[in-house]
Amino acid sequence: MCDGGSMSWDLYIDKQIAFNVGIGTDKAIRDVAKYEMAWHAEGIKSAFGGSVKLGNKEYVVRPDDCYGYADKNWGSSYTTPWVWLSSNNLYSRISGKKLENSAFVIGGGRPKAGPLEIDNQLLGAFWYEGYxxxxxxxxxxxxxxxxxxxxxxxxxxxxxxxxQTPATKIYTSIECPKKEMINNNYETPNGDILHNKLWCGGTGTGYVKIYERAVEDFKLEWKMVDYIEVANCGCEYGE
Structure with a gap:
């Protein structure tokens, strides 16, 4: 399901930071669990270079400021609801510096394994300057x-x-103007249309706050690691 017109590209990609979801993407596990969808994010920070042509207009893609991302979804359908966020254009409000070796990704919603649905579950990873x-x-x-x-x-x-886990906690807040997003017409591999709306954008902005538990005055307290400005955030929401 797509609009009229044409699009072509000539790109190379350097995948610099990955998020490996774990054993759940192994084929044997998928076959037993009968997951509706599997996900592997090989390039949560990826540098693209080359060009993209849309109709008669050609755009140059530069590795230094493309803020690229690459992953793979496979299975029978996206979860409903579907949530996805990712960015590697990040600045620390505390240090005032650009985070050159950092990226985050969050994805999921309501995963299904056979007849079982698991509400309010998102996979998330933040690669923070190598940690x-x-x-x-x-x-x-x-x-x-x-x-x-x-x-x-x-x-x-x-x-x-x-x-959060018992040791760490991350707050993420992102917004994106609808005028800069696409409302996708998404069709599953078997021809069903399960999402009445699927908003997709790449210009989200906001912040991420990272906390770790630390002992202060003989008490466990949440201590801020960083307060991070987010730009060029890839963002999706659908149901």
């Missing part, structure tokens, strides 16, 4: 928790997400 934070419900021993809310307003879509 990995992960929130992965398939790794139950890490005791991950997730809360999220997506609001579709008249002029923008807003994502509010809290993910």
């Amino acid at each position: 990995p934070y992960e929130f992965n419900f398939t790794k139950a021993l890490t005791l991950p928790k997730t809360q999220f809310r997506v609001v579709e307003g008249k002029n923008k879509v807003t994502w509010k997400i809290i993910q």
